[in-house]
Amino acid sequence: MNFAAQVFRRHRPHEPALLAIDREGARRTVTFGEVEERSARIAGRLEELGVGKGDIVMTVMGSSPDWVAGVMAAFRIGAVALPCVTQSRASDLALRASVVDPAAVLTTPEHAGQVEDAALSCPTLVLPDASLDAAPRAGYAEVADDDPAFLIFTSGTSGAPKAVVHGARYLFGQALQAEHWLDVRPGDLVWCTAAAGWSKSARNSFIAAWLRGATAVVHDARFDPQQRVDLIQDLGVNVLCMAPTEYRMVLRRAEVSALPRLRSSVAAGEALEATTVDAWHAASGTWLRDGFGQTETGAITTNRPGEAPRPGSMGRPLPGLRTFIDDGQLHLDPTTSPTFFLGYQGHDAPAGPWATGDLVDEDEDGYLWFRGRADDIILSAGYRIGPTEVEAALAAHPAVADVGVVGAPDPERGQVVRAVIVLADDTAPSDALIRDLQDHVKERTAPYKYPRLVDFVGELPRTPSGKLRRAALRG
Structure with a gap:
């Protein structure tokens, strides 16, 4: 029919x-x-x-x-x-x-x-x-x-x-x-x-x-x-x-x-x-x-x-x-x-x-x-965002040595994308770098996926086999 x-x-x-x-x-x-x-x-x-x-x-x-x-x-x-x-x-x-x-x-x-x-x-x-x-x-x-x-x-x-x-x-x-x-x-x-x-x-x-x-x-x-x-x-x-x-x-x-x-x-x-x-x-x-x-x-x-x-x-x-x-x-x-x-x-x-x-x-x-959610999907303003898509975009930036992406609570959007980043050697965190990283994601994938929150850390929590522990990032 x-x-x-x-x-x-x-x-x-x-x-x-x-x-x-x-x-x-x-x-x-x-x-x-x-x-x-x-x-x-x-x-x-x-x-x-x-x-x-x-x-x-x-x-x-x-x-x-x-x-x-x-x-x-x-x-x-x-x-x-x-x-x-x-x-x-x-x-x-x-x-x-x-x-x-x-x-x-x-x-x-x-x-x-x-x-x-x-x-x-x-x-x-x-x-x-x-x-x-x-x-x-x-x-x-x-x-x-x-x-x-x-x-x-x-x-x-x-x-x-x-x-x-x-x-x-x-x-x-x-x-x-x-x-x-x-x-x-x-x-x-x-x-x-x-x-x-x-x-x-x-x-x-x-x-x-x-x-x-x-x-x-x-x-x-x-x-x-x-x-x-x-x-x-x-x-x-x-x-x-x-x-x-x-x-x-x-x-x-x-x-x-x-x-x-x-x-x-x-x-x-x-x-x-x-x-x-x-x-x-x-x-x-x-x-x-x-x-x-x-x-x-x-x-x-x-x-x-x-x-x-x-x-x-x-x-x-x-x-x-x-x-x-x-x-x-x-x-x-x-x-x-x-x-x-x-x-x-x-x-x-x-x-x-x-x-x-x-x-x-x-x-x-x-x-x-x-x-x-029982998985890691980020629900932001009605959009379903897979964290690995954003991680792949950020990983291509020369300032990024390691990255993990999770959702963070937001009063308007429900959740926003939060990127937790380990910087490459000889790279210092700055507001200008955050904006550059955000623009980098917008250029490589749909702009609604860009991280509205960016944090820098010395090391990401991972299991002995190397799997990212997203629950620890969210906590």
């Missing part, structure tokens, strides 16, 4: 699909008919370039109608969409391409330089492209539930990021969380603020909204707390999905008054404390409902709409999902989840129960409470 075919046949051409806002603040409504036509032409051009069913189409684009049309074009011809964050450096793109071998890249003039510097061995289509008006309209490929459709990279605790492969069922499976977490209703205006390239962005930016007959907001601009609040009020947003860090920053840096048209506010991606839930309710008039999921699993637990809020809780399992706690760690029965992944690129998903790596407690009513 082809997801693009189902969407465009379910909605009339004149119905609003997107409310797009560009960086200059200009707004326009994009209909389903326009998205269908644009996606058909992009898909036709991709087919001319030799892209077909099962091939991977990488996107390096901000949240825009062209990005949405590009992703839908991939779904249309049975290709696999791989959104990448626009902060990715050429080395990040080259690494991902070496893992998945994309057949084509969709990008914009703003990010075409990054793609060119990555020296990928596949064609690039820069959007918008006026010549697409003459491209053939592609038809719809036959797609089975377990055919690969969506691919996203996630940070691992060791080694390079891993490519998570989802089947077509993942797209349709978003209807569960769209109803029982987001609470999307027909005619709603839905805004998920996650940047294009993250799993939460595609599934909640437009897929979940469209499955429930709603219109999605796409906004290609840097985060500004006051602008965010003003837009929510001015646009009449009904459903809002932001990272906890964004809620914290809005509450601290913007003037928030009652938002009478905002019915549903949800958060995910990092721990959400009760104080932020209470503060958002007091300011906006809506309760903030936390949810939990992973790139591999999709949504697992939610605080459901219409139920008494449990500030600080990650909620209960979605209807039909079976979870259990073993040795303090939350596990999921993958056979009960409509959005569980097919596997990592080149490998099937692990057999048996899925260990999330998250330590939780369960109360007498079945609500789960997050207590920490």
Whole structure:
């Protein structure tokens, strides 16, 4: 069953699909008919370039109608969409391409330089492209539930990021969380603020909204707390999905008054404390409902709409999902989840129960409470950051003899990246060196991964076999 075919046949051409806002603040409504036509032409051009069913189409684009049309074009011809964050450096793109071998890249003039510097061995289509008006309209490929459709990279605790492969069922499976977490209703205006390239962005930016007959907001601009609040009020947003860090920053840096048209506010991606839930309710008039999921699993637990809020809780399992706690760690029965992944690129998903790596407690009513991670992933402002990626970037600096990276608590971002560094001989610590090290990381990998805290030590704590003792660094 082809997801693009189902969407465009379910909605009339004149119905609003997107409310797009560009960086200059200009707004326009994009209909389903326009998205269908644009996606058909992009898909036709991709087919001319030799892209077909099962091939991977990488996107390096901000949240825009062209990005949405590009992703839908991939779904249309049975290709696999791989959104990448626009902060990715050429080395990040080259690494991902070496893992998945994309057949084509969709990008914009703003990010075409990054793609060119990555020296990928596949064609690039820069959007918008006026010549697409003459491209053939592609038809719809036959797609089975377990055919690969969506691919996203996630940070691992060791080694390079891993490519998570989802089947077509993942797209349709978003209807569960769209109803029982987001609470999307027909005619709603839905805004998920996650940047294009993250799993939460595609599934909640437009897929979940469209499955429930709603219109999605796409906004290609840097985060500004006051602008965010003003837009929510001015646009009449009904459903809002932001990272906890964004809620914290809005509450601290913007003037928030009652938002009478905002019915549903949800958060995910990092721990959400009760104080932020209470503060958002007091300011906006809506309760903030936390949810939990992973790139591999999709949504697992939610605080459901219409139920008494449990500030600080990650909620209960979605209807039909079976979870259990073993040795303090939350596990999921993958056979009960409509959005569980097919596997990592080149490998099937692990057999048996899925260990999330998250330590939780369960109360007498079945609500789960997050207590920490069982691994070393750093959750900062909704981003999952693998420490080894940052360590590799810092280790390439001539002033660094040894380095360890951990997360440190932060009142706004939840955690920030902290680098503990042993300097090379004849190198003295200084504020200028710290700035140079931070800039060095920003140049070698996505800037959000840079260490906001840098400490210098004489020696790192390691085991007799040489393994870094991150727990000692955090302590």
